[in-house]
Amino acid sequence: MPSPSSRIYGQDSSAAADGRTTPPAAGVAGTAPPGPVHSLSVVNNLAELRRMSEWLVQAARSFALPPERISELELCANEAVTNVISYAYDRPDHHTIALRLRRAADGVNLEIEDDGRPFDPLSATLPAAPASLDDAQIGGAGLKLIRGMMAACHYQRRNDKNILTLTVRS
Amino acid sequence: MNIDAEALDGGIWKITLSGRMDVQGTQEIDVKFSGMTAGQRNAIVVDLSGVEFLASIGIRSLLLNAKAVKQRGGKMVLLKPDAGVTKVLETAGIDTLVPIYQDLDAARDAVTE
Numbered sequence A: 001m002p003s004p005s006s007r008i009y010g011q012d013s014s015a016a017a018d019g020r021t022t023p024p025a026a027g028v029a030g031t032a033p034p035g036p037v038h039s040l041s042v043v044n045n046l047a048e049l050r051r052m053s054e055w056l057v058q059a060a061r062s063f064a065l066p067p068e069r070i071s072e073l074e075l076c077a078n079e080a081v082t083n084v085i086s087y088a089y090d091r092p093d094h095h096t097i098a099l100r101l102r103r104a105a106d107g108v109n110l111e112i113e114d115d116g117r118p119f120d121p122l123s124a125t126l127p128a129a130p131a132s133l134d135d136a137q138i139g140g141a142g143l144k145l146i147r148g149m150m151a152a153c154h155y156q157r158r159n160d161k162n163i164l165t166l167t168v169r170s
Numbered sequence B: 001m002n003i004d005a006e007a008l009d010g011g012i013w014k015i016t017l018s019g020r021m022d023v024q025g026t027q028e029i030d031v032k033f034s035g036m037t038a039g040q041r042n043a044i045v046v047d048l049s050g051v052e053f054l055a056s057i058g059i060r061s062l063l064l065n066a067k068a069v070k071q072r073g074g075k076m077v078l079l080k081p082d083a084g085v086t087k088v089l090e091t092a093g094i095d096t097l098v099p100i101y102q103d104l105d106a107a108r109d110a111v112t113e
Helices: A004-011 A046-061 A067-087 A141-149 B023-037 B056-071 B083-091 B104-112
Strands: A037-043 A096-104 A107-114 A152-158 A161-168 B002-008 B012-021 B043-054 B075-079
Touching: A037 A046, A046 A067, A046 A096, A046 B023, A067 A096, A067 A107, A067 A141, A067 A161, A067 B043, A067 B056, A067 B083, A141 B056, A141 B083, B002 B023, B012 B023, B012 B056, B012 B104, B023 B056, B043 B056, B043 B083, B043 B104, B056 B075, B075 B104
Parallel strands: B012 B043, B043 B075
Antiparallel strands: A037 A096, A096 A107, A107 A161, A152 A161, B002 B012
16 A cells, blocks of 8 residues: 555545535445545644644635534544654654544544554544542543534454544534 | 733733734743732633733643742633634533633633622
8 A cells, every 4th residue: 555645545536626516437436425625734743633624624614614513514524633643653753643634424534544553533432521620630621522512433453554534413 | 022011900911812822922021920920819700801812821821820820829810812822721621620711701701700
């Protein structure tokens, strides 16, 4: 399997950079519904988060999502990518995280793909709700937000990559 | 992000946060914020009305400061987060640990009771 993201985008001939809706070419493999795919690559540096947010908000607007759904998706993308950058890599050398936003049957899907160590944010154990401020653990809110705010989430490990799909309803 | 503090009557310290409380924004105010809650004042109202985005790193900062204030025998509450930020606080379960108020009078009463 050739390296990261570009080849995977390349398979999707409907991925129009200007966001036009073009039908996929006949015989294109995959199950994604037709429509534009907006894609972005970021490197494993937290300074990339703002650029990612700007891209995501703009791309999500082109799918006519309500502003609240866009904010929630933006938040969950921030949480997921922050976790990848902060915890996924054994060595802090250069890594690329690929994001793809596309229309799904019941809303919009954001795929986040990284080549870090296997980690399923959907089955990781969350700390129990604390009884008081004194008992409250610091941290762990990111996973709670992802699971609590998205209409659906899906995780898979494929070709040595983590692929997290976040779904918002339009 | 921006952070400001103002002394109100009754020994209340109002801290106003504004901007994007994401990784970058929280890093910009974190040290100042802990400095402001670490002083003598134990009745603290944190005005969130100007916060347009709140991520878990920002929640962490709010929680750390609220804990520090409580450990000194004080109280910190949150004031007027917008609808989106309120939903984030509720989803993370923070609203039950650090109370949210919609008006300043109620917030003042809560920290001075």
